[in-house]
Amino acid sequence: MRCPFCGHDNSQVKDSRPTEDNAAIRRRRQCEGCAGRFTTFERIQLREIMVVKSEGKSEPFDREKLERSITLACRKRAIDAVRIDRLVSGIQRQIETSGEGDVLTRHIGELAMEGLKALDSVAYIRFASVYKDFTDARDFEEFAGSIREVSGE
Known part of the structure; x- marks a missing residue:
């Protein structure tokens, strides 16, 4: 494993343990x-x-990229990092078990919005504002109104 500080190619594992949800192994090196x-x-x-982008270009799925965008939507909200990690793991699992080798960015965005809707309405609206490319305040207002109509508020 390459060192993030000096770029050296070798490191020693000092400690290994499973994460809380047993979805990964955490290693101190x-x-x-x-x-x-x-x-x-x-x-x-x-x-x-x-991942097939909207302009047709393909790139490998990047879990960290998905996690960054969801974390950004959840910033300054009372959402534990473990819950965000579970959401990202769930989305990744759904993509991997779908049987498809290629997945559209639109599908990943929909999965993220679905998960955020259940997690936190403000984070859901924040993510939607970027995903749906809101251009002015009216877009926010209409989207928030559609959420209220669905939830019956």
Whole structure:
């Protein structure tokens, strides 16, 4: 594993333990070059998933990219990081077990919105504002109104 501090190729595993949801192994490592310590996570990957962007370009699925966008939508909300990790793991699991080698970004966005809707309405609206490309306040107002109509508020 390459050291994030000095770029040295070798590191020693000092501690390994499963994450709380047993979906990954957390490893504490020490670089053999600079003695810096860092953490890595090992997760099961069932198959290589390619994400097809709206303009037709494909790229490998990036869990961290999905996690960053969901975390950004949840910023300054009382949402535990473990719940965000579970949501991202659930989305990744749904994608991997779908049987498809290629998945549209639109489908990933819909899965994320579905999960955020159940998690936190403000985070859901924040994510939707980027995903649906809101351009002015009226877009927010109409979207929030549609949420109220569905939930009966």
